[in-house]
Each structure stands twice: as structure tokens, then as C-alpha cells.
Amino acid sequence: METLAGQRGRLEPAFSFKVKCSKLKERPLAAREELFFARKLRPLIPIDADRAAGFLADLRESAAGADCTKLLKQIDDRPSAAFLSAVLDLSPFIREVLLRRPAMLEALCEASPEVRLEKVMADISASWEGGDVTESTIMAALRQMKQEAHVLIALADLAGLFSTAETTGWLTRLAEACIRAAVCFLLRDADAGGKISLPDPTKPETGCGWIVLGMGKLGACELNYSSDIDLIVFIDERSKAIGDPLDCVEIFSRLTRRLVRILQDRTADGYVFRVDLRLRPDPGSTPLAIPVEAALHYYEGRGQNWERAAMIKARPVAGDIEAGRKVLAELGPYVWRKYLDYAAIADVHSIKRQIHAHKGLGDIAVRGHNVKLGRGGIREIEFFVQTQQLIAGGRFPELRGSQTVAMLGRLAERGWITPDARDALAERYAFLRDIEHRIQMIADEQTHVLPEDDEGFLRVARMMGYAGGDNFSKDFLSALATVEDHYAALFEQAPELGSETGNLVFTGDVDDPGTLETLAALGFQRPSDICRVIRTWHFGRYRATRSAEARERLTELTPALLKAFGETQRADEALLRFDELLKGLPAGIQLFSLLQSNRPLLGLLVLIMSAAPRLADIITRKPHVFDGLLDPAIFAEMPTRTYLEERLESFLGNGGLYEETLDRLRIFAAEHRFLIGIRLLTGAIDGMRAGRAFSDLADLMIGKALAAVLEEFSRRHGTVAGGRVAILGMGKLGSRELTAGSDIDLILLYDHDDDAEESDGEKPLPSSQYFIRMTQRLIAALSAPTAEGVLYEVDLRLRPSGNKGPVATHIAAFGKYQRTEAWTWEHMALTRARPVAGDETLLAHIASEIDGILALPRDPAKTAGDVVEMRALIEQEKPPRDIWDIKLTPGGIIDLEFLAQFAALTGNVETRHRSTATEDILARLKPSFAEPSVCDELVDAHRLYTRLSQTIRLCLIGEVESDDLPPGLSDLLCRAAELPDLKRVEIHLEQVAKTVRKHFDTLMRQAMRKAQ
Structure with missing residues (x-):
């Protein structure tokens, strides 16, 4: 099948996207030339007559100061005065402008609105001309002229002199003139700077290659009063104006950015138009200006049906108009398909369901109703017209127009809708558009929501020509109901929404109100953000959603995902973490299919995303770790050392390059840390078993890394005669209590023959230097970041002399230091050495x-004193943040560890074989040191702390913030503490800490007294 891009230059336009804006010159010439104040103006009623009279007096004063003599006479005319005073009172925006610039009204005393607007349009079109024009001067000129045209259009609209179509037509012409003036200025500037080479600098747009498409209401000549303007910018890279095609994206993206600044930035003169470039292909990852070839490939391969619908209204509005028409002609087969494929039909039905699902959902509110997006509103009419066009436009070219009312007529002519539907919808469309304009005329804000307060609502009603709000409400409700009734009739055959939860429609570029309600009901706090995220899945931007099949599977899975995430207490955060996971996945079909067929696995994924930010972060950065969950026996087998060792040997195979081995160790460790964590998260193992599993995994990783380093190091530096190396695990590694977030405390010891002075390799090193350099290489092997991340963070501060000592220590020096120089705290640390x-x-x-x-003899009193002093020093220098700082809090983990270490140093433990595990030591304290009941309480406390700390370190990257815990984590902590709610867990923690601290103080005091 030939690609769209391949058809370039050969296709004749099968249809024309050239749309003439509303026929602004239909009125008889005499009527169009009649002065504004000479015409019959629609009577308007102010909110407050006295206030209106005051505003009129302000206008009179301003006109006198500006020497607007003709306006002063007009203000004294009763009908004119009545109209002006009402407008000044009803529209704060118009009032502010006219009081500042009364000359605008003076101009209407000398020319008709149409004639004056034509003059302003001509001035805008010429504003870029002249050698002294700068970006600052054109920005100021465009803002001032746009403001005048804006106010003149509003006055003619409010006065009833312009129809709805004329108002939207003038607004569109105004936007188009401003865009083209800015584009011409920028093109000429780029040409003068040598960035491009225009064929004719006096006509910059001709053949420039910069294509600016107007989308939405701008493209359809239906712009609303305070509308954003939707643009898509393409580059015709074949244009002769472009020198190096490789530079064109950067050049024209920079020009587009300047175009946005010229139009959108607020200055002392206001702004021209807000610009939205998000309708371009894949806006999150594409430049502001896209080469035509790339755009055509995108639309052919990844374009969505809502983008097809958006292209219905596309029209070249500035730049290389002719090139723009050709591009749209080439997009014809994409937009107007003769036959609909499955996905297109499904999307059309989803739009139908979106509208159909509104039927019978209760009364429509008036105040606070969104005239554009709400039920019975403008968007529904536009959606329906575009939907029918997508279905039939491929076969009937006459249905390919961009204007809503005109297409209602064509649809009726072809028999797609009845004449009654055409007339009713066209009439209500104009009525709703008029309301939309008046809402925006109040403060020149891009809003579509009717005010809820009495004065604001009455203000809109009066601007519509109503004396009171009741009649306006009645007519407004009638219009909305008429739109709904016709839609219900048009879509009677559409299938009901298949979701038990309500609307879940994510087609188009605008949020479906019903879907927002559904998401809110499911538990999402920011339903609009969630809609945006889900729509990005369908862009195919992520590798996991690039194929059509993957997107279909994910679409089918989405309702179940939303329901599952909605049942968590922070649904938004959980779904956003899932979105991050999707970004990192290399492919998605397997996972989506698995989740679809394995709901427990879906529940596990939701649990991770809602309760365990650390785990979620791991699978986001390393999605391959999730592969381990595909093993059906994952929860049946315990992660013992034998289990891990067997899988490691299989994973490493017969060896490989040094760097490859280190990377494979990182991959294996990441996956199995994750799987151990998953077992802990689901309750398959407890905190104690998790600590042993994390430690066994670390032992294996250290052993394999050491072997790889020794082999690699010896290739260059040889070996030392009799050289032997051993690693001591200290801290939580030594006591086999590692958590998911622990670093590892190590001491490297070595020995060699007494007469070995240096190694025997190609580059020999002195013996001591050899082992120091080798240790540094080991540290790098464990902790240096590679493409697969870091294996472990390494801490060597527990070695003899701490950071001041060498990183590798001879066994003889180690023994001598420990016997003659070590402090009590170093011997305490040695009780955990393994x-x-x-x-x-x-x-x-x-x-x-x-x-x-x-086993060396010690003075128990002195040792107890040292322990108490050290604990007090830690408490002073590192005070706990709160009760959840269970390591540092008085009566926390440090108290238990210090008790166990003191007992081990002073012979107060009943055991034949030395144990490094804190809980084992606490369970075997001699009765002469601690009563059995005290031992039980200390062991229970340690188990509680272990369960909680393992869960916290598994789930959180930072510290515990009890006021901002992920709700899923709160549930896990309650499960770990075997208590029903978090408040009771905190109360229990306080009680346990007090008990532990009491025992710590008592046992240390007793030790010091007994010794005396």
C-alpha cells in the first residue's frame, strides 16, 4: 500500500479545504454603510441604572478629554445614550477599553462598523511593512488594533447589527489578519538574517515553506469572542526558501515560538490571541513545527479518529497557503475514508454512546452550566455533525465542509437528518453561540460557564436582550432540551454504554462531562488530568502502546484498571505511577493480556502503584523486574539462599566479559530485590524472613562481584604470594536484617606470605597497595552506576580507624587494632560482624x-556507661522526628540493638554459637541479666519494629510523613502491626517505645550497680 508521504506531488485535491468565511457582505450596500448610531440598536437594560448613568458620565468626560466632539453629541442622544450606558454597565471589559480609548466610538460616528472594521483589518495586514518595524512595535500595534476591532465587533453584536455568523466571521478575519501580519514580519526577519531565502521578500508568504493551519473554530470561521486559536504548523521541506532541510525544524520551531510570543504574551497593551499548538501530531514529543513528510507518516500510522475529526475544520490561515492546501489534499484519504475500519467504527460508536448516555440523567442546571461542553451544549452539535461527516464524507464530498450550520443543511439534503432536526439544531446553535459570546464579553475571558451569582447571571440575560433571568432561564433550558431530544432521536440505535460504572469515553481532544462524573464517582480527585493521561496512551507515543493491537488491549483493560485504581484511596497518584510504568515498558501486549486474564496480578500491580512508591519507581525505571512475576511459582517458593543461588548460577551462565558480569549482577539483584519485596508486600513472607532474604541476596552479589574483580585485577597486576581476601559484613548485613533500601557495611581483610613484597603481574604493585587498589575496584564494582544502575551503596566506615584508615586491612593489623585500640562502640559493632x-x-x-x-574480659560497668553515653549522644545529635522514626526514637531499634550488643560483649547471652541477629540475642538473654518476661517484651518489640521498618523501607523512598502516607501503605502498616487503624498503630508504637526505654534504662543501671 502506497504511503501518504509517497503520494506527495502526484495527488490532485479530491476536495477543497478552502472555506470562505461567513458572507459578511450579504447586507445591502446602503445598510452596510449606514453609521452605527443611525441604525436601530437593540435596547439593553443595565443591571443598575444609576451606576450605568455614572459610567456614561465617565465616558463623556473621557471623550471631552480626547476631543471626541462627534461622540459627545452622540452621547447626548437619548437612544444612543441608553444603549451605551447599558453596555458600559453590563461589560466591564468594554467599559474599561472605551473609557481609556473613546476614539473608537468617535470612529463609529464617522463610518459604519463594517467600513471601520475593514479599515482596521487593512491596517493590521500592513502592520509588518516598513523597514523600522521591530518585534516590539508590531506586538504593540497588533494589540491596539485587535482591541479596537474586538470592541467594535462586540458593540455591533450587542446592538443586534451583526448576526451570529457575521460576528464569528469578523472574529475569524481578525485572528487571521493578526496571524498573517506576525508571520509576514517573522519571515522577512528570518530572510534578512540569512536563516531562509524568500523568493520574494515583498510577499513573504509566497513559497516560504512555513505552513500555518487554523484548526477548530478558527479553521471553520466560527471563532468565539475570547477564543484561543488552535494552530498546527508544518514545514514544506521541499520549499526553495529553505536552504538546508536539516536545519528547517529548528529554524521554523523558533519562528513558531516567536509567533506565539507575538500573539500571546501579555504586555501593557494586553494580548492579541492565546495560541494552542496541542492539536499537532503527538504534541508531547514533537517540535512546534513538523516537516510535512513526518506529519503524513504520523497520520497514516498513528493518527487517531478524533484527529481525523479535527482535520475536518483544518484550513491554511497563514504562511505558505498553497503548500498548506496541498498538504490537506494529501491528507484527504486519511480524513475521508471510503470504508471505515474496525477502530474507526468503534470510535464513532463511542462518541454516539457518549451522547446517548446523557439521556435520562436528570435535570440540566442553568447557572454554572457549561454552554460549550455541558449537556445539550455547543460541543454536542459539533460532535454529531463531525461524526456523521466521518461516516459519510468519504462517499459524499458535499459533506466535507467545515462549518457546523452549513453541514447541518447538507446532512438534511442527503437524508442523514430530518429538516426539523436541521432547523432546530441550527437555531439553537446560534442561540448558544450568542450566549457564549456574552459570557466572554463580560471580562474577555475564555470561559463557557454561565455565572452562578445573581448579578452575573442577570448580566448575561440582559446582554442577550432579556429583561429578567426567569425568561432567559426558560429559553435556555428549552434550547438545551431541544438539542438533547434531537440527539436522543438521532442515536436511538446506538448501543448502551457497556460499563457498569457509567461513561468512560476518551475519544476527542476535549473531556466528556459524563466521563468526568464517572471518574469522580470512581474516586479520582482530578478527573480531567486522568482523561488527559488516558488519551496520551492512545497516541501510541510510548513503546508499549505503539502497535494498534497493544492500544486495543489497553483500551479493553482500561475500565478494569480505572475501577481497581479507583478503589484505592489515592487513585490519581496510583494511576499516574502506572502511566510512568507504561512509559518505560519496551512492549505492552504481553503485560496487557496478562493483566486482562489474571485479575489477581492486576490487583497486585494496583497495590504496588497505590502503596509502594519505591517499588513503583523500580518497575518504572527497570520494567524488566516485572518479568519475574510471570513465574507462576513465585509465591510458592521461599527466597532462601539455595533458591537464589541456583537461579543466579543459571542467570550468569558460563561467564562473560567483566562489565557484562557486573551488569548481569545488577539485573539479577534488581529483579530479586523486587520479588522479595513483592512477597513481603503480599504477606507471603514476614519482615524477619525478608531481612534474611535481602541479606542472602547481598551475600551472593558481593561474592560474585569479588570473584569477578579478583579475576579481572589479576590479569593486569597478577597475584600476591599467599594472598587471600575475605569480606566482613557489618551492621544490618552482618545481622541479616537488610531492608529493601539498605546500603551495605563492609570491612575487607587480607593476608599474604610474610615475604611477599609485590604482585607478580604485568604491572606489579606493592602488596599493601595491591589490596587497597583491589578494594577500590570492588567498591566501584558494587556501587558505580552503569546502564543497569547501582548494585549496592557501600559503607566502609566501620573498618579500623574509620575513614582515616586504609580501605583494606591486613588480618594481623585488624586483630591488633581490635585488641589494643578499638573503642567500645567498635566492639559493639563487631558483635554483628559476619x-x-x-x-x-x-x-x-x-x-x-x-x-x-x-570474649576478652571487660568491665561491665564501664561498658554499660559507654553504651548509655553513646545512646545519649545519638539522641542529642540525631533527635527523632516523630514516633515513626522507629530507629532513633527513645525505646526504638537503637535501644534494642545496644542492649543486644552490650549483652554479647559482657557474656549475658545463653548460646553455644555466637549469633549476630539482634532478635536471637534478645531471645537468649541470661535470666541473671533480664527476666524472661522482659526478654519476651524486647523480642516482641523488635519483631514489631522489623515488620514496620521492612514495610516502610520497601514502600517509601524517603522518610515517613504520617500525615501524607499513601493510603495503601497505611493499610500495610496496620497489617504489619496487626491493628485495625493507623491511629492505634501510633498509640501502640508509643507504648512499646516507652516499655523498651524503661527496660534499657533499668538493665543498664543494674549492670552498672552490680559491677560496683
Whole structure:
């Protein structure tokens, strides 16, 4: 099948997108030339007659100061005065402008509105001409002239001199003139700067290659009073004006950015038009100006049906008009398909369901109703027309127009709707558009919502020509009901919405009100943001959603996803984390199919996204870790050391390059840390077992990394005679209590023959330097970031002499230091030391050496005093933040660890074999040191802290903020504490901490007294 891009230059336009704006010159010439105040003006009633008279007096004073003699005479004319005073009172925006610039009204005393507007349009069109025009001067000129035209159009509209179509036509002409003037200025400036080479600088747009398409109401010549203007910017890279096609994207994107600034930036003179460029292909990842070839490929391969609908209204409004027409002609087969494919039909039906689902949903409010997006509003009429055009326009070219009312007529002619529907919808469309204009005329704001307050609502009613709000409300409700009734009749055959939850429609570029209600009811706090996120899934921007099949699977899965996320207490956050996951997935079909067929797995994914930001962050950055969940036996097998070792050997295979080995270790560790965490999250293992599993995994990673480093290091530097290396695990690694977020505390010890002075490699090193350099290489192997991340953060501060000492220590120096120089706290740390990797004989020797050091006689009173002093120092320098700081809080984890370490140092533990685990030591305290009931309370406290800390470190990246916990995590903490709510958990924590602190103080005091 030939691509759209391949058809360029050969297609004759099958239809024309050239649309003439509303016929502004239908009125007889005499009527169009009649002065404003000479015509019969629609009578308007102010909100407050006295206030209106005061505003008129202000206008008279301003006119006198500006020497507007003709306006002064007109103000004294009773009909003119009545109209002006009412307008000044009803529209704060118009009042502010006219009081500042009364010459605008003076001009209407000398020329008709049409003639004056034509003059302003001509001035705008010529504003870029002249050699002294700068960006600042054209910005000022456009703002001033736009403001005058804006006010003149509003006055003619309010006076009843312009029809709805004439008002929207003039507003469109105004926007188009401003855009073209800015574009001409920028093109000439780029030409003068040598960025492009225009064929004719006096006619900058001709052949320039810069295509500016007007979309939406701008493209259809139906612009509303305070509308944004929707633009799409393309680049005809074949244009002769473009020198190097490789630079054109940057050049024209910069010009587009300047165009937006010229039109949109607010200055002392206001702004021209707000600009929206989000209708361009994939706006989140494409430049502001897109080459035509790239755009055509996008629309052919990834374009969506709502984008097809948007293209119905596309029209070249500035720049290379002829090139723009050709592009739209080439897009013809994309927009106007002769046969609808499955996805197109499904999208059309979804739009039908969106409208059909509104039927019978209760009364329509008046105040606060959105005239554009609300039920029975403007968008419904536009949606219906565009839907029918998408269905039939491929076969009937006469249905390819862009204007809503005109297309209602064509649809009736072809028999798609009845003449009654055509007339009723066209009449209500004009009525609703008039209301929309008046809402916006109040303060020149882009809003479509009727005011809810009495004065604001009455203001709109009076601007519509009603004396009171009741009659206006009645007619407004009637209009909305008429639109709804015709839609109900038109879509009677449409299937009912298939979701038990209500509307879930994500087609188009504007939020469906019913869908917003559904999302809010499901539990989402920001339904509009959620709609935006889900719409981006359908762009195919992510690798996971690039294929049509993946998007279809995800679309089918979306209702279940939303329902599951909605049941969490922070549905928005959870879904946004899922969105981050989608961004990182290399492919999506397998996962989407799996989640669709495996609802427990979907529930697990939702649990991760809602309760565990750390895990969610891991699978977002490393989506491959999720692959482990595809193993059906994942929850049946415990993550023992044997289990992990078998899988590691299989994963590493027969070895490979050094860097490859380190990367594979990182991949394996990341996946299995995640899977251990998942087991903990689901309750398959408890906190104690998780600590052992995390520690066993670390042991294996350290051992494999050490082996790889020794092999790689020896290739360059050889070996040292009799050289042996061993690694001591300290801290939580030594006690086998690692958490998901723990770093690892290590001490590297070595030994070698007494007469070995240097290594025997190609580049020999002195023996001590050899082991120091090797240790540095090991640290890098463990903690240096690679493409696969970091294996572990490493802490070596527990080595002899701390940071001042060498990173590698000879076993003899280690033993001597520990016996003669070490402080009490260093011996306390040594109670948790556990050999984890290295030479087996050296490991056995080190274990024996540590046992001997810990068995040295000590003064219990002095040791107890040192422990108490150290605990007080930590409490002073690192006070706990709150009760959830369970490590530092008085009576927290440190108190328990210090008790266990003191008991191990002073022989107060009943055991034949030394244990490094805090809980094991607390469970075996001698009765002479602590009563069995005290032991039980200390063990229970440690288990509670372990369960809570393992859960917290698994789920959170930072610290606990009890006022801002993910609700899913709150539930997990309650489960870990075996209590019904978080408040009771906090109360229990306080009680347990007090108990532990009481036992800590008592046992330390007793130790000091007994020694005395």
C-alpha cells in the first residue's frame, strides 16, 4: 500500500479545504454603510441604572478629554445614550477599553462598523511593512488594533447589527489578519538574517515553506469572542526558501515560538490571541513545527479518529497557503475514508454512546452550566455533525465542509437528518453561540460557564436582550432540551454504554462531562488530568502502546484498571505511577493480556502503584523486574539462599566479559530485590524472613562481584604470594536484617606470605597497595552506576580507624587494632560482624579471631556507661522526628540493638554459637541479666519494629510523613502491626517505645550497680 508521504506531488485535491468565511457582505450596500448610531440598536437594560448613568458620565468626560466632539453629541442622544450606558454597565471589559480609548466610538460616528472594521483589518495586514518595524512595535500595534476591532465587533453584536455568523466571521478575519501580519514580519526577519531565502521578500508568504493551519473554530470561521486559536504548523521541506532541510525544524520551531510570543504574551497593551499548538501530531514529543513528510507518516500510522475529526475544520490561515492546501489534499484519504475500519467504527460508536448516555440523567442546571461542553451544549452539535461527516464524507464530498450550520443543511439534503432536526439544531446553535459570546464579553475571558451569582447571571440575560433571568432561564433550558431530544432521536440505535460504572469515553481532544462524573464517582480527585493521561496512551507515543493491537488491549483493560485504581484511596497518584510504568515498558501486549486474564496480578500491580512508591519507581525505571512475576511459582517458593543461588548460577551462565558480569549482577539483584519485596508486600513472607532474604541476596552479589574483580585485577597486576581476601559484613548485613533500601557495611581483610613484597603481574604493585587498589575496584564494582544502575551503596566506615584508615586491612593489623585500640562502640559493632565472602580458610580464621576479641574480659560497668553515653549522644545529635522514626526514637531499634550488643560483649547471652541477629540475642538473654518476661517484651518489640521498618523501607523512598502516607501503605502498616487503624498503630508504637526505654534504662543501671 502506497504511503501518504509517497503520494506527495502526484495527488490532485479530491476536495477543497478552502472555506470562505461567513458572507459578511450579504447586507445591502446602503445598510452596510449606514453609521452605527443611525441604525436601530437593540435596547439593553443595565443591571443598575444609576451606576450605568455614572459610567456614561465617565465616558463623556473621557471623550471631552480626547476631543471626541462627534461622540459627545452622540452621547447626548437619548437612544444612543441608553444603549451605551447599558453596555458600559453590563461589560466591564468594554467599559474599561472605551473609557481609556473613546476614539473608537468617535470612529463609529464617522463610518459604519463594517467600513471601520475593514479599515482596521487593512491596517493590521500592513502592520509588518516598513523597514523600522521591530518585534516590539508590531506586538504593540497588533494589540491596539485587535482591541479596537474586538470592541467594535462586540458593540455591533450587542446592538443586534451583526448576526451570529457575521460576528464569528469578523472574529475569524481578525485572528487571521493578526496571524498573517506576525508571520509576514517573522519571515522577512528570518530572510534578512540569512536563516531562509524568500523568493520574494515583498510577499513573504509566497513559497516560504512555513505552513500555518487554523484548526477548530478558527479553521471553520466560527471563532468565539475570547477564543484561543488552535494552530498546527508544518514545514514544506521541499520549499526553495529553505536552504538546508536539516536545519528547517529548528529554524521554523523558533519562528513558531516567536509567533506565539507575538500573539500571546501579555504586555501593557494586553494580548492579541492565546495560541494552542496541542492539536499537532503527538504534541508531547514533537517540535512546534513538523516537516510535512513526518506529519503524513504520523497520520497514516498513528493518527487517531478524533484527529481525523479535527482535520475536518483544518484550513491554511497563514504562511505558505498553497503548500498548506496541498498538504490537506494529501491528507484527504486519511480524513475521508471510503470504508471505515474496525477502530474507526468503534470510535464513532463511542462518541454516539457518549451522547446517548446523557439521556435520562436528570435535570440540566442553568447557572454554572457549561454552554460549550455541558449537556445539550455547543460541543454536542459539533460532535454529531463531525461524526456523521466521518461516516459519510468519504462517499459524499458535499459533506466535507467545515462549518457546523452549513453541514447541518447538507446532512438534511442527503437524508442523514430530518429538516426539523436541521432547523432546530441550527437555531439553537446560534442561540448558544450568542450566549457564549456574552459570557466572554463580560471580562474577555475564555470561559463557557454561565455565572452562578445573581448579578452575573442577570448580566448575561440582559446582554442577550432579556429583561429578567426567569425568561432567559426558560429559553435556555428549552434550547438545551431541544438539542438533547434531537440527539436522543438521532442515536436511538446506538448501543448502551457497556460499563457498569457509567461513561468512560476518551475519544476527542476535549473531556466528556459524563466521563468526568464517572471518574469522580470512581474516586479520582482530578478527573480531567486522568482523561488527559488516558488519551496520551492512545497516541501510541510510548513503546508499549505503539502497535494498534497493544492500544486495543489497553483500551479493553482500561475500565478494569480505572475501577481497581479507583478503589484505592489515592487513585490519581496510583494511576499516574502506572502511566510512568507504561512509559518505560519496551512492549505492552504481553503485560496487557496478562493483566486482562489474571485479575489477581492486576490487583497486585494496583497495590504496588497505590502503596509502594519505591517499588513503583523500580518497575518504572527497570520494567524488566516485572518479568519475574510471570513465574507462576513465585509465591510458592521461599527466597532462601539455595533458591537464589541456583537461579543466579543459571542467570550468569558460563561467564562473560567483566562489565557484562557486573551488569548481569545488577539485573539479577534488581529483579530479586523486587520479588522479595513483592512477597513481603503480599504477606507471603514476614519482615524477619525478608531481612534474611535481602541479606542472602547481598551475600551472593558481593561474592560474585569479588570473584569477578579478583579475576579481572589479576590479569593486569597478577597475584600476591599467599594472598587471600575475605569480606566482613557489618551492621544490618552482618545481622541479616537488610531492608529493601539498605546500603551495605563492609570491612575487607587480607593476608599474604610474610615475604611477599609485590604482585607478580604485568604491572606489579606493592602488596599493601595491591589490596587497597583491589578494594577500590570492588567498591566501584558494587556501587558505580552503569546502564543497569547501582548494585549496592557501600559503607566502609566501620573498618579500623574509620575513614582515616586504609580501605583494606591486613588480618594481623585488624586483630591488633581490635585488641589494643578499638573503642567500645567498635566492639559493639563487631558483635554483628559476619564473614560473607572470600577465601574459606581466611573466613574461618577471621571468625575465630572475632570470637576471641568478643570474649576478652571487660568491665561491665564501664561498658554499660559507654553504651548509655553513646545512646545519649545519638539522641542529642540525631533527635527523632516523630514516633515513626522507629530507629532513633527513645525505646526504638537503637535501644534494642545496644542492649543486644552490650549483652554479647559482657557474656549475658545463653548460646553455644555466637549469633549476630539482634532478635536471637534478645531471645537468649541470661535470666541473671533480664527476666524472661522482659526478654519476651524486647523480642516482641523488635519483631514489631522489623515488620514496620521492612514495610516502610520497601514502600517509601524517603522518610515517613504520617500525615501524607499513601493510603495503601497505611493499610500495610496496620497489617504489619496487626491493628485495625493507623491511629492505634501510633498509640501502640508509643507504648512499646516507652516499655523498651524503661527496660534499657533499668538493665543498664543494674549492670552498672552490680559491677560496683
